[in-house]
Amino acid sequence: MTKALLVIDVQNDFCPGGALAVAEGDAIVEGINHRMAAADVVVLTQDWHPADHLSFASQHEGKAPFDLTEMPYGPQVLWPDHCQQGSPGAAFHPKLRTDHADMIIRKGFRREIDSYSAFFENDRKTPTGLEGYLRTRGVNEVELVGLATDFCVAYSAQDAARLGFRAAVVQDLCRAIDLDGSLGAALEEMAKAGVQLS
Ligand code: VGL
Numbered sequence: 001m002t003k004a005l006l007v008i009d010v011q012n013d014f015c016p017g018g019a020l021a022v023a024e025g026d027a028i029v030e031g032i033n034h035r036m037a038a039a040d041v042v043v044l045t046q047d048w049h050p051a052d053h054l055s056f057a058s059q060h061e062g063k064a065p066f067d068l069t070e071m072p073y074g075p076q077v078l079w080p081d082h083c084q085q086g087s088p089g090a091a092f093h094p095k096l097r098t099d100h101a102d103m104i105i106r107k108g109f110r111r112e113i114d115s116y117s118a119f120f121e122n123d124r125k126t127p128t129g130l131e132g133y134l135r136t137r138g139v140n141e142v143e144l145v146g147l148a149t150d151f152c153v154a155y156s157a158q159d160a161a162r163l164g165f166r167a168a169v170v171q172d173l174c175r176a177i178d179l180d181g182s183l184g185a186a187l188e189e190m191a192k193a194g195v196q197l198s
């Protein structure tokens with residue numbers, strides 16, 4: 001067994017005071033730092049959007065943050081502007097031990113398409129390259145922690161399971177946005193996909 005810890009989007013904009021703050025988003029940082037020591041491979045992901053990214057409500061006339069829209073690849077929640085490339089909000093939480101990371105993967109950098117998952121963009125087929133990285137490192141098991149449970153963690157975990165990795169989400173080390181019951185739905189979908197919820 002070779003185990004990778006995938007640390008999803010522990011960035012300032014998802015922590016209290018950030019543009020898309022997740023309640024207690026910063027409370028998981030210490031625990032994640034400890035968990036890194038037990039993993040064979042540590043990967044961090046970083047949400048990394050251009051300033052005019054189409055997942056931003058500001059790019060759609062008459063739309064407000066958290067409204068839904070239709071994209072060519074399906075429904076898309078519109079977000080407040082967040083994680084703009086190179087901005088302080090896109091930086092990792094200052095207490096996160098980024099020095100323990102083997103690999104940092106950025107996602108959501110194409111204007112036209114969002115990318116919740118660490119493996120595929122939101123069309124669910126454009127790869128980020130992470131699968132190849134993990135396979136060539138001999139990884140067969142991934143453990144997921146980070147932000148947000150019901151979006152980027154859930155999408156990443158389901159893709160990991162679908163790709164044949166053993167996948168487990170450590171709920172204590174995740175926090176959710178929970179938009180209209182999205183957390184409950186995400187937990188259900190993950191369980192259905194064969195993700196272990198611990
Ligand atoms: C995320 C919404 C928009 C996440 C990223 O990291 O869960 N959510 N971009």
Ligand code: ZN
Pocket residue numbers: 047048049055079082083108
């Ligand atoms: Zn984003």
